[in-house]
Amino acid sequence: MTRTILLSLLxxxxxPIGIYAVxxxxxxxxxxxxxxxxxxxxxxxxxxxxxxxxMDVAGGGRVVIQLAPDxxxxxxxxxxxxxxxxxxxxTSINRVQDNYVVQWGDPTERKALPADVTAKPPEEYxxxxxxxxxxxxxxxxxxxxxxxxxxxxxxxxxxxxxIWLAHCYAMVGVGRNMAPDTGSGAELYAxxxxxxxxxxxxxxxxxxxxxxxxxLSSRPRGTAQLGFYDDPRQRIPIDxxxxxxxxxxxxxxxxxxxxxKSFAAFREARANRRDPFFNVPAGGADVCNIPVPIRRKP
Amino acid sequence: MTRTILLSLLxxxxxPIGIYAVxxxxxxxxxxxxxxxxxxxxxxxxxxxxxxxxMDVAGGGRVVIQLAPDxxxxxxxxxxxxxxxxxxxxTSINRVQDNYVVQWGDPTERKALPADVTAKPPEEYxxxxxxxxxxxxxxxxxxxxxxxxxxxxxxxxxxxxxIWLAHCYAMVGVGRNMAPDTGSGAELYAxxxxxxxxxxxxxxxxxxxxxxxxxLSSRPRGTAQLGFYDDPRQRIPIDxxxxxxxxxxxxxxxxxxxxxKSFAAFREARANRRDPFFNVPAGGADVCNIPVPIRRKP
Numbered sequence: 342m343t344r345t346i347l348l349s350l351l352x353x354x355x356x357p358i359g360i361y362a363v364x365x366x367x368x369x370x371x372x373x374x375x376x377x378x379x380x381x382x383x384x385x386x387x388x389x390x391x392x393x394x395x396m397d398v399a400g401g402g403r404v405v406i407q408l409a410p411d412x413x414x415x416x417x418x419x420x421x422x423x424x425x426x427x428x429x430x431x432t433s434i435n436r437v438q439d440n441y442v443v444q445w446g447d448p449t450e451r452k453a454l455p456a457d458v459t460a461k462p463p464e465e466y467x468x469x470x471x472x473x474x475x476x477x478x479x480x481x482x483x484x485x486x487x488x489x490x491x492x493x494x495x496x497x498x499x500x501x502x503x504i505w506l507a508h509c510y511a512m513v514g515v516g517r518n519m520a521p522d523t524g525s526g527a528e529l530y531a532x533x534x535x536x537x538x539x540x541x542x543x544x545x546x547x548x549x550x551x552x553x554x555x556x557l558s559s560r561p562r563g564t565a566q567l568g569f570y571d572d573p574r575q576r577i578p579i580d581x582x583x584x585x586x587x588x589x590x591x592x593x594x595x596x597x598x599x600x601x602k603s604f605a606a607f608r609e610a611r612a613n614r615r616d617p618f619f620n621v622p623a624g625g626a627d628v629c630n631i632p633v634p635i636r637r638k639p
Numbered sequence: 640m641t642r643t644i645l646l647s648l649l650x651x652x653x654x655p656i657g658i659y660a661v662x663x664x665x666x667x668x669x670x671x672x673x674x675x676x677x678x679x680x681x682x683x684x685x686x687x688x689x690x691x692x693x694m695d696v697a698g699g700g701r702v703v704i705q706l707a708p709d710x711x712x713x714x715x716x717x718x719x720x721x722x723x724x725x726x727x728x729x730t731s732i733n734r735v736q737d738n739y740v741v742q743w744g745d746p747t748e749r750k751a752l753p754a755d756v757t758a759k760p761p762e763e764y765x766x767x768x769x770x771x772x773x774x775x776x777x778x779x780x781x782x783x784x785x786x787x788x789x790x791x792x793x794x795x796x797x798x799x800x801x802i803w804l805a806h807c808y809a810m811v812g813v814g815r816n817m818a819p820d821t822g823s824g825a826e827l828y829a830x831x832x833x834x835x836x837x838x839x840x841x842x843x844x845x846x847x848x849x850x851x852x853x854x855l856s857s858r859p860r861g862t863a864q865l866g867f868y869d870d871p872r873q874r875i876p877i878d879x880x881x882x883x884x885x886x887x888x889x890x891x892x893x894x895x896x897x898x899x900k901s902f903a904a905f906r907e908a909r910a911n912r913r914d915p916f917f918n919v920p921a922g923g924a925d926v927c928n929i930p931v932p933i934r935r936k937p
Contacts, residue, residue, distance in 0.1 A: 481779035481780065482779065483910075484921045484922070520918050534833075535832075535927050539909070539912050539917075543919055558737055558738070559737075562853040619841050620764075620841050626782075627782070
């Protein structure tokens with residue numbers, strides 16, 4: 342029983358390292374996963390279905406991507422059109438570089454873009470914080486004047502009214518050539534290692550993987566330059582990427598992210614672990630080590 | 640040719656996102672990988688062979704681990720003895736939790752420790768900075784008063800003379816039960832995601848993976864609690880973990896890490912990318928996003 346409680350509270354992102362978990366607890370602080378589990382329904386906010394894509398990787402990998410139209414509207418508009426026209430169906434994962442990114446798209450680089458896609462979107466690296474009211478966290482960051490969360494997304498801020506999405510684990514960005522090219526959105530990557538925050542403000546981030554990340558992160562690493570697969574047969578086929586609204590009802594899913602007092606308590610607990618496993622609370626947390634809790638809508 | 644140069648300079652940890660790499664460069668700043676490639680032999684320091692273990696994962700995964708005796712001497716002494724006595728041979732990787740850790744050891748939890756292993760080592764979470772002369776980096780960190788590098792390792796510091804290893808990607812730590820247990824060293828994990836720095840000072844770190852990290856990070860994620868494999872048949876057998884000195888000369892390898900002015904320039908370049916792909920240098924870097932360059936000794 343005690344073991345069950347402990348295992349439960351240690352779940353997903355809250356876990357210590359140890360397999361012998363047996364606890365005796367006296368008025369313990371809540372662990373982050375406990376805070377999430379106890380959150381009232383009013384602290385969970387629905388993610389619009391129009392912001393969701395379902396990616397089916399060959400062999401049974403179901404990946405759900407949430408788009409971020411508030412940050413990169415032209416790129417996201419492109420991506421919605423590409424998904425609606427099933428442009429990625431039959432393309433593949435072509436690059437997996439350890440501790441960096443997994444990248445997918447058309448490996449021939451020759452597949453034509455649909456006519457209604459903006460081939461050269463504007464730089465969508467920064468936006469005004471007005472309208473998104475970031476909640477800043479108080480801990481310092483090596484990459485940005487401030488960091489926090491806006492609309493459920495991890496952001497950096499310059500202290501002068503501009504914010505940008507942060508390259509945290511599972512964030513999805515747009516492959517591009519040398520500037521001024523910004524990428525069309527047809528070539529996408531997801532972060533699979535330590536947050537490469539030096540890419541912030543240099544590349545358009547357009548969303549994040551909110552389910553099925555393991556079907557991207559556990560792929561064999563490519564052995565060619567930059568983690569590309571040496572042999573075309575190593576590429577991992579993508580069966581389809583579709584707007585969630587176009588998925589059969591039986592396979593459709595709806596998702597929510599944590600907000601409000603529960604998310605504030607979650608952030609604090611990620612910075613100061615006082616649950617039984619810990620001796621020393623850190624006193625701070627990195628914005629990318631506070632993964633916004635996301636769940637299937639009950 | 641230009642493409643070749645660019646791909647070369649973008650290699651390993653220095654890579655932008657893009658497959659269309661074509662560059663026109665005018666007196667460009669050096670990218671981190673270029674700095675590493677240009678470093679003189681005098682900036683490369685040998686890693687003692689007695690600090691190296693060779694882990695052979697079933698199916699051909701060659702993993703080299705560097706131990707950190709300056710930080711956790713009793714745990715490292717245990718680990719050397721366990722390797723010398725081939726205690727891990729026939730054990731397995733039992734847990735892979737996405738964006739967190741891969742963990743290995745005896746899944747039965749019943750295999751006896753050798754008599755000369757210290758079953759309950761002391762807390763080896765902090766040490767004096769005296770004797771290791773850390774090189775601090777100037778950028779703020781949410782987890783420690785200061786961060787930097789000591790003896791080639793990423794460290795946090797409290798500003799009062801104590802330092803500790805930082806839980807960066809590929810660092811190896813010791814699974815433990817609830818405090819005051821510190822773990823014997825028989826149960827080990829490696830970090831495979833965003834640095835879980837909240838574990839710093841709460842768990843003994845004992846080393847890092849310096850070659851073959853992809854044979855750990857790309858494993859299927861476990862679907863039981865904490866990423867344990869549900870089915871024992873999913874466990875990944877470990878053929879052996881041996882001291883490098885006991886490996887056949889043909890399979891033995893020697894390694895070096897970057898120091899001196901070259902490593903200082905590398906740190907600066909990780910914080911301020913001015914090579915052609917980048918528009919905006921970050922102005923700082925996380926200690927865990929400055930992976931200490933390590934190479935096979937030429």
